[in-house]
Amino acid sequence: MEYLRAGRLLRVxxxxxxxxxxxxxxxxxxxxxxxxxxxxxFEGTGADTDPLGPENxxxxxxxxxxxxxxxxACRTDVMGKSPVTGHYGNSGLGGYLxxxxxxxxxxxLVIEGRADAPVYLSIRDDRVEIRDxxxxxxxxxxxxxxxxxxxxxxxxxxxxxxxxxxxxxxxYASIMSGTGNAAARTGLGAVMGSKNLKAIAxxxxxxxxxxxxxxxxxxxxxxxxxxxxxxxxEQMHQIGIxxxxxxxMRGLYELLGQTWEGQETIxxxxxxxxxxxxxxxxxxxxxxxxxxYKISGAGTGTAKCSPYGDLxxxxxxxxxxxFWRVYVDCQRFGLDSRALSNILAWxxxxxxxxxxTSSQTDGLEMAWGSPEAILPMARKISFREGIxxxxxxxxxxxxxxxxxxxxxxxxxxxxxxxDMHVTPIKxxxxxSAISPIGxxxxxxxxxxxxxxxxxxxxxxxxxFEESIAKYRARAERTVGxxxxxxxxxxxxxxxxxxxxxxxxxxxxxxxxxxWMTSFMGLPVSDGDIARLLSLGLGGEVTPEDLRNASLRMHxxxxxxLGQCGQTRRDDRLSKAYYDRIRPGGxxxxxLGLNRDELExxxxxxxxxxxxDRDTGLPGREILERYGLKDVADRVTY
Amino acid sequence: MPQHIGVDHSLCTGCRECEVVCSLRHxxxxxxxxxxxxxxxxxxxxxAVPLPLVCQHCDQPACLEACPVEALSRSPETGxxxxxxxxxxxxxxxxxxxxxxxxxxxxxxxxxxxxxxxxGETWCVTLCHSGCLTxxxxxxxxxxxxxxxLADIREAEFQRAVSAASGGK
Numbered sequence: 016m017e018y019l020r021a022g023r024l025l026r027v028x029x030x031x032x033x034x035x036x037x038x039x040x041x042x043x044x045x046x047x048x049x050x051x052x053x054x055x056x057f058e059g060t061g062a063d064t065d066p067l068g069p070e071n072x073x074x075x076x077x078x079x080x081x082x083x084x085x086x087x088a089c090r091t092d093v094m095g096k097s098p099v100t101g102h103y104g105n106s107g108l109g110g111y112l113x114x115x116x117x118x119x120x121x122x123x124l125v126i127e128g129r130a131d132a133p134v135y136l137s138i139r140d141d142r143v144e145i146r147d148x149x150x151x152x153x154x155x156x157x158x159x160x161x162x163x164x165x166x167x168x169x170x171x172x173x174x175x176x177x178x179x180x181x182x183x184x185x186x187y188a189s190i191m192s193g194t195g196n197a198a199a200r201t202g203l204g205a206v207m208g209s210k211n212l213k214a215i216a217x218x219x220x221x222x223x224x225x226x227x228x229x230x231x232x233x234x235x236x237x238x239x240x241x242x243x244x245x246x247x248x249e250q251m252h253q254i255g256i257x258x259x260x261x262x263x264m265r266g267l268y269e270l271l272g273q274t275w276e277g278q279e280t281i282x283x284x285x286x287x288x289x290x291x292x293x294x295x296x297x298x299x300x301x302x303x304x305x306x307x308y309k310i311s312g313a314g315t316g317t318a319k320c321s322p323y324g325d326l327x328x329x330x331x332x333x334x335x336x337x338f339w340r341v342y343v344d345c346q347r348f349g350l351d352s353r354a355l356s357n358i359l360a361w362x363x364x365x366x367x368x369x370x371x372t373s374s375q376t377d378g379l380e381m382a383w384g385s386p387e388a389i390l391p392m393a394r395k396i397s398f399r400e401g402i403x404x405x406x407x408x409x410x411x412x413x414x415x416x417x418x419x420x421x422x423x424x425x426x427x428x429x430x431x432x433x434d435m436h437v438t439p440i441k442x443x444x445x446x447s448a449i450s451p452i453g454x455x456x457x458x459x460x461x462x463x464x465x466x467x468x469x470x471x472x473x474x475x476x477x478x479f480e481e482s483i484a485k486y487r488a489r490a491e492r493t494v495g496x497x498x499x500x501x502x503x504x505x506x507x508x509x510x511x512x513x514x515x516x517x518x519x520x521x522x523x524x525x526x527x528x529x530w531m532t533s534f535m536g537l538p539v540s541d542g543d544i545a546r547l548l549s550l551g552l553g554g555e556v557t558p559e560d561l562r563n564a565s566l567r568m569h570x571x572x573x574x575x576l577g578q579c580g581q582t583r584r585d586d587r588l589s590k591a592y593y594d595r596i597r598p599g600g601x602x603x604x605x606l607g608l609n610r611d612e613l614e615x616x617x618x619x620x621x622x623x624x625x626x627d628r629d630t631g632l633p634g635r636e637i638l639e640r641y642g643l644k645d646v647a648d649r650v651t652y
Numbered sequence: 653m654p655q656h657i658g659v660d661h662s663l664c665t666g667c668r669e670c671e672v673v674c675s676l677r678h679x680x681x682x683x684x685x686x687x688x689x690x691x692x693x694x695x696x697x698x699x700a701v702p703l704p705l706v707c708q709h710c711d712q713p714a715c716l717e718a719c720p721v722e723a724l725s726r727s728p729e730t731g732x733x734x735x736x737x738x739x740x741x742x743x744x745x746x747x748x749x750x751x752x753x754x755x756x757x758x759x760x761x762x763x764x765x766x767x768x769x770x771x772g773e774t775w776c777v778t779l780c781h782s783g784c785l786t787x788x789x790x791x792x793x794x795x796x797x798x799x800x801x802l803a804d805i806r807e808a809e810f811q812r813a814v815s816a817a818s819g820g821k
Contacts, residue, residue, distance in 0.1 A: 082682050084673050084779055111668070118683060157698045170694075170810075193695045220759045222683025228676050232775055235673075239779060252781070295700055296665040299672070301781035303665035307699050316698035346698060 018226040019079040019551040020047060021120045024055075025143065027136060029210055030069055030128030034143040039122045044642055046561075048078030049092040049105070049523040050568045051123050056094050056103075057571060057646065059127070061578045066098040066202075067184060067209040069129035075215075076123045077113035078526025082223040082298075084235045085547055086242060086539065087528035089113060089298035093198040095206040098186040099354075099409065100430040102579035103451050103572065106189075106203055108175070109297035109528060110196030112217060115173040119219025130211040135176075137167060138217045148213040152182060155347035157316070160193030163216050176214035177204045178349030180397035184208050185407040187354035187396070187432075191346065194295065195305060195317035199351035201431065201452050226553025234547050238539060242301055247536040255294065255306045256320055256535075257283040264324045270438045270471060270606070272597035275383065277333040283323045286335040300528065302537075310336075314343030321434070321456065325356035329435035330363065331384040344393035355393055357432035358406055358413075363388070365421045375417070377401040427589040429453030429581075439592050440467045441508045444608050445616045448586045449512065451572050457519045457529045460511035462490055467502035467606050471598035503605040505612050509619035517541075520565040566624075567641040570633045573626065574643070577652040583631030586617055653790035654709040654731035657689065657767060657777060658798070661805055663784040666693055666702030670776035670785060674767075677775045685759025688767040689776055689785075694810050701809050704784060705802060706776075707754045707767045709733050710795030718749035723764070735766045752802035 020039060027034045042051045052074040059072045073095045080088040091113035097104025116124060119140050126136070133148040146166070151159055160174035174193060181188035181204035188204030189197045198204075225231050242248055250258065261283040268278070287306050295317055296303030305317040313336055322345075326338040345352040359381075365371050366381035373380040377395070379402075381388045395403030405413050410432055414422040426433045431453030437443060442460040450458065466483040473479040486500035490507060493499075494514060499507025521541060522529040525548065531539040541558040548556040576585075596607040608616075621628050625637040630652070638647040670689045672682035679686050689706035709732045716724045716733065723740035724733055742762035747755040756765050769787070777785045 082672065084669050084676065084682070114668070114672075118685075157696075160695060170692075193698065194700045195698055220683065220685040222675065222679075222681040222686065222760075223672075224681045225676055228680045232673065232676060232779070236778055239781065243781075292699065293662075294665055295702075296667050298667060299669045300665070300667050301669075303667070303782065309697070309699060343698075 018224050018553050019083070019548070021117055021122045021221070021223070023121055024051070024123040024125060025121045025138065026125040026127065027143065027145070028128045029126065029130040029134065029145065029212065032130075032145050036141075044564065045568055045571070046078060046524040046564045047122055048076040048081070048090065048526045049094070049107070049520070050564065052076040052092050052094040053568060053571055053575065055123065055125055056096070057575045057578070057649075059125075060096050062580050064096050066096045066101065066104070066206060069127070069210070071096050071206055071209070073126040073203065073206050073210065073212075074123065075112070075116065077116045077121075078524050079122075079548060079551065080544070081526035082114040082117035083225065083551060084232065084299055085527060086235070086238050087297060087300040087302065087531045088526055089300060090523065090526045090528055091116070091198075092523055092526075093190060093203050095203050096579070097201040097203070097452070098184075098205050099202040099432075100453055102429075102581055103576055104201035104203055104206070105452050106198035106200040107523065108190065108192065108196040108198040109300070110175075110192040110194065111173045111298050112175050112192065112215075113526060114298045115217040115219050117219070117223050118221060119217055120221040124215075126210060126212065129209065133211050133213050135163060135214040135216065136212065137172075138215070139169075140219055140221055151213045153179065155179065156191040156349045157193060157347055159214055163214050167216060169216075169218055172216040172218045174214055174216045176349075177207045177212075178347060178397065180348045180350040181205055181208035182213070183397065183399050183407065185350065185396055185399070186409050187351045187407075189349050189351050191349050195346055196297065197346070197351075199353065202351075204349050225551050227550045231547065231550045234550055238543060238547075239301055241538045242531070245537050248302075251302055251304065251535070254284065255287065255304050257287040257306065257323070260320055260323060264328050264436060266468060267436045267438050268328060270440075270468065270596055270598055271436070272600045274600070275331045277384070278328065278331070280333050281327050281335065283335070297528065302530065304530065308339065310339060313340050316343050316346050318342060322352045324436055325353050325434070326389070329356050329360050330389060332386070332389060333384070334386065337386045337389055341389050341393050344397070348393055348397035350393055350397050353434060354432050355396065356435055357426060358396070358410060359389060359392060360435045361410065361421075361425055364424045365417065368420070368424065370421050371417055375402070423590045425589050426591045427453065428587075428592070429585060433592075438464075439588070439595050439607055440464060440502055441505060441608050441612065441616065442511050444588060444592060444613065445508055445620065446512045446515070447592070448588050448613060449617065449620055451576055455519065457534060458512065458515045459534070460515045462486055462493070462500050462511055463502045463508070466500050470502055470606060471603060505608075505616045505619070508616050509623055512620065513623055516569065517562055517565045520568055521561050524564060524568060563641070567643065569624070570638055570641050571643060571646055573624070573631075573633050574638065574646050574650050577630070577632040578650060580652075582652075583617065583621075583629065586631055588613070653711075655769060656709045656732070656788055656790055656795065656798075657706045657769070657774065658786040658788035659704050659706065659802065660784050660786070661703050661802075663782045664691070664702045664704055665782050666691060666700055667781070669779050669781070670704060673775045673779050677770055683759070686765070688756060688765040690756055692806070692810055703802070703805055703809060705752055705754045705806075707733060708795040708798045708802075709767075709790070710799055712796060714749040714751065715746035715755055718745040720745060724766070732769070733766050734768065735764050737761070737763045740764050750799065752799050752806055754799060754802065
């Protein structure tokens with residue numbers, strides 16, 4: 016019997032309408048979740064794969080801890096070749112799908128081919144059905160799961176689905192649960208739509224075995240206690256992260272130096288307190304970070320974290336009700352709200368520069384903060400109405416249409432639309448440039464952000480040096496380089512990014528939410544993960560093993576990018592990333608970066624990884640050292 | 653009054669921790685289908701309403717009356733209901749008889765599961781982050797009152813006839 020892992024993956028070929036079961040044991044060195052997904056993506060797709068063609072694979076993976084009481088062991092990694100970037104696509108969702116997949120006896124799910132008509136997939140342990148979805152096609156992501164459960168006569172089925180955006184192959188489409196969990200980045204909802212797959216329903220009764228049950232429970236109790244003791248916990252547990260996020264947005268915009276009338280009146284917490292219906296959370300999560308709203312006349316649903324800022328600050332919109340309305344559209348239609356934020360902010364910038372007129376945008380004047388510009392856009396894009404049809408095909412294409420000057424105003428990394436409040440201090444800029452998906456919001460080394468803020472306030476002074484002394488000491492402890500905390504220097508930044516990537520990689524492989532870790536000021540560490548894996552698996556796993564698995568996956572991820580034709584020159588940022596930091600409206604290039612500095616940090620990064628400096632890719636020697644000889648034999652770059 | 657697991661469903665965030673903790677404690681596996689506590693979940697309009705249900709160890713239990721083979725009995729030591737697994741036929745009469753449906757079938761062995769408070773540390777209470785579950789002495793109100801409250805919530809939010817399907821196989 017396998018412990019923690021189900022030991023099986025389910026492969027569904029929609030073209031041939033056939034399902035097969037295979038063992039996952041051959042991939043165990045990649046731990047699970049994202050690691051195994053990646054191996055399956057590498058084996059099945061490459062440079063020639065059309066992201067929206069039947070040959071693409073859509074992968075779902077639940078790591079070894081998923082389904083156990085480990086805090087927030089809820090994550091489902093979702094992967095495929097991306098229609099947004101044209102190479103690697105990766106996202107993930109919380110909620111309940113991953114745990115149910117494990118209960119049904121599967122670590123991973125591979126979907127291949129294309130159904131000849133709309134279908135949905137039903138998995139009940141070993142019973143796998145491809146069912147007709149003609150009656151579901153066109154429904155939004157709130158209605159679809161309800162209807163699927165009715166169709167199956169099983170209120171306990173866990174369902175994820177696409178909305179109209181995915182059906183219409185909008186490249187920024189998401190995959191959603193019925194209660195707001197979203198795999199929104201890199202356009203995997205469009206991949207699902209291209210397969211004519213409307214929904215996936217899972218129900219399991221096989222369970223997840225644990226080698227040492229009582230000790231595992233005791234260790235979970237210890238983890239819950241330490242999470243509760245964290246300073247931030249009580250606040251987040253009671254009111255979510257609105258207060259923290261509100262403060263964060265103000266800090267970021269101080270560094271960006273963009274001010275506009277009305278920004279002071281944005282109050283996330285007040286909005287939340289006024290409208291909250293109830294707090295909801297994901298499987299096994301002790302935090303429950305989702306704010307559930309039922310706002311009369313404006314829509315229902317759940318929200319947390321980034322969308323509040325994406326659709327207010329980033330669009331110079333201070334009406335949170337406008338945010339809520341357009342966000343509910345995104346959720347219902349299955350559209351990545353972060354991509355929408357970037358699209359709108361770009362159109363508004365382009366409009367400000369006088370490069371487009373309202374006649375090019377269906378008569379809408381794309382003025383900053385304009386509700387008339389914001390409110391209809393989720394629908395237009397999702398249903399490909401008017402200007403929405405062009406935007407649905409992606410920003411690069413839209414920019415070519417509007418002219419080369421508009422292209423310079425795009426905020427993108429590797430073809431993926433960025434978070435509009437990204438403040439490209441050196442770690443953050445490097446993390447975006449090097450990110451396999453062109454920005455992973457979970458990779459944000461914290462160590463140099465406070466020093467950057469201090470520098471912006473204090474400048475060259477004894478007070479500045481004093482205020483960052485403890486950050487220098489921490490930098491010395493964590494990456495062995497005091498200068499890593501100095502926001503003006505490139506030194507040590509690659510090491511900080513690497514460390515944070517390992518943190519998120521490990522969380523994504525074992526299947527826990529990275530919010531349990533230092534990212535949110537919570538205490539779950541590699542050591543905790545290793546300890547609980549050891550108790551669960553019945554064999555010793557060390558933190559070193561986890562870091563090795565993270566590196567192994569990271570090399571494989573990079574090899575996949577290489578297979579898709581990506582090299583060093585593609586680790587780049589769009590022009591708008593530069594000169595972006597302007598506290599008080601004054602450019603402060605020493606906190607941001609120039610192209611030389613980025614190239615220097617990339618050298619450092621490739622050196623740390625053992626990748627070739629010219630290509631930025633892993634060669635045979637490093638791949639073999641990490642047990643990836645089969646990958647080395649296969650790569651053609 | 654026997655001790656029992658108290659439920660304040662207004663605090664529940666629907667995380668299902670209690671379900672996997674229960675089955676892990678009793679069967680060594682994480683499997684909601686083998687749990688004596690289960691969280692019903694209704695989703696509509698993008699929002700979820702969770703409702704945890706677990707035996708309230710009533711004084712005048714309808715389940716005990718309904719069992720055709722006398723597999724259910726009250727423990728003289730604890731005053732709590734217990735199931736004799738060697739006698740239970742898995743007919744489900746007791747679960748049907750409970751006004752709120754607080755008894756569940758073991759999905760693998762087809763016998764009824766009844767909360768035994770883990771015969772020690774009550775792990776679902778220990779690992780419930782929200783305060784929804786508490787270990788209660790039952791002095792404030794009778795089991796019948798508690799069960800009726802859960803039954804009323806269930807009727808208001810869920811259709812009993814449909815949701816009963818989520819309790820067993």
